[in-house]
Amino acid sequence: MKPRIGFLGTGWIGRHRMEAMVATGAIEAVAFCDPSDACAAEAARVAPEAARVDSFEALLAQDIDGVVIATPSALHAQQSIRALQAGKAVFCQKPLGRTGAETQAVVDAAQAADRLLGVDLSYRHTQAMEHIAGLVRSGGLGQVFAVDLTFHNAYGPDKPWFYDPEQSGGGCVVDLGVHLVDLALWTLGFPPVSGVDARLLSAGRPLAPGQVEDYASAQFTAGDAQVRLACSWRLNAGRDAVIEAAFYGTGGGAALRNVNGSFYDFTAERFDGTATTRLADPPDAWGARSAAVWAEQCARSLAFDAEALQFVRSAQVLDGIYGR
Structure with missing residues (x-):
């Protein structure tokens, strides 16, 4: 069976990641959450069989294997951790955390849950x-x-x-x-x-x-x-x-x-x-390729991938640039 994926945030970025994942044929988009009726209408066009829910908790309550997070940066770490603790794989917009400590907490949660964690670092995929x-x-x-x-x-x-x-x-x-x-x-x-x-x-x-x-x-x-x-x-x-x-x-x-x-x-x-x-x-149609790669990886295995440990290394460099 294809992994069943929910989408939190379906603005321009979230919707294009949804399109890329659906286009792979590797996953099934089954639910999404967005407070904007206009964004929700566009998401429904991309995934007409997906159900719209009215909260993040309602999304996690669906029969899904993973969550794609495209929300403001302040929410990324806590939403990723909540999804991982609920046993869902996560693909999150950058930055995964605002600080190295937040990023480390998300990676730790992924490792503890043994769930795949991806971040939309798209330029790698050009x-x-x-x-x-x-x-x-x-x-x-x-x-x-x-x-x-x-x-x-x-x-x-x-x-x-x-x-x-x-x-x-x-x-x-x-x-x-x-x-x-x-x-x-x-x-x-x-x-x-x-x-x-x-x-x-x-x-x-x-x-x-x-x-x-x-x-x-x-x-x-x-x-x-x-x-x-x-x-x-x-x-x-x-x-x-x-x-x-x-x-x-x-x-x-x-x-x-x-x-x-x-x-x-x-x-x-x-x-x-x-x-x-x-x-x-x-x-080169690279813009959402990182999302497609994550979707295909989900289809192979939802288990934790040790490459996620590298996200902390980059976040620590940013901490150094900010002097914190």
């Missing part, structure tokens, strides 16, 4: 990044000694809770930088991290109490590599977005870059001296 990770891990770039990470967004979130540090856990770092940190550590094989140092700004000034950062620069050492990170909201970047993850080694370099300011189109290139070789080009 074809461009898969090419680059393969090069790094095979030794194709030699010893990687430097990683440069960038995510500048000319826009910013449109919901007020993003700007409340109690609800969001931070600003552009926890929103965008979480993807960059994950890409670096995942590609490098999650080596030990040390020497985290950062500067966080709001409107060009150091943060005041109650503010979240809209620009951040950070650096840290991951294994043998020096990692530099920059991310922002509403930067005067001359385009919608500037996104890059570049890896430089003793035997060559490689970079993922967005195309013409796009949030969705990426290339991968390898560098050898002054020569460049293209590894991947758009189009």
Whole structure:
């Protein structure tokens, strides 16, 4: 039998993850919960056989094997833990927790329940990044000694809770930088991290109490590599977005870059001296691929996967950037 999945939150992100999971044919969408009638109507279009319920507890009371969580960040950890304690596998939007401690608590709950835990770290699943990770891990770039990470967004979130540090856990770092940190550590094989140092700004000034950062620069050492990170909201970047993850080694370099300011189109290139070789080009329908991968993994096994332990490693780096 296919795993039976419930969906908590069916806004734009939640609905697209639902679509991707249903499209795999690996799971059955049987229930969803969203207070918005408009969002619920769109969810019903994607999964017409799914029942709409009016609360998270009612969703957990359904005959389901897993829950997909797409709610505000402040709710992720407690909702994930509640679902895991109820014996459900979980796929959660990032960040899994606002802090390393929250993230650790969720992973501990998954391990105790022996249930699969996934996080929507979507950039891992771009074809461009898969090419680059393969090069790094095979030794194709030699010893990687430097990683440069960038995510500048000319826009910013449109919901007020993003700007409340109690609800969001931070600003552009926890929103965008979480993807960059994950890409670096995942590609490098999650080596030990040390020497985290950062500067966080709001409107060009150091943060005041109650503010979240809209620009951040950070650096840290991951294994043998020096990692530099920059991310922002509403930067005067001359385009919608500037996104890059570049890896430089003793035997060559490689970079993922967005195309013409796009949030969705990426290339991968390898560098050898002054020569460049293209590894991947758009189009690539990667946006909800992480959800599809989790759905297919559910169909194979609902048991805990030790790769979830890595979520804590990335969250601890973010703690270092925030100085907590």
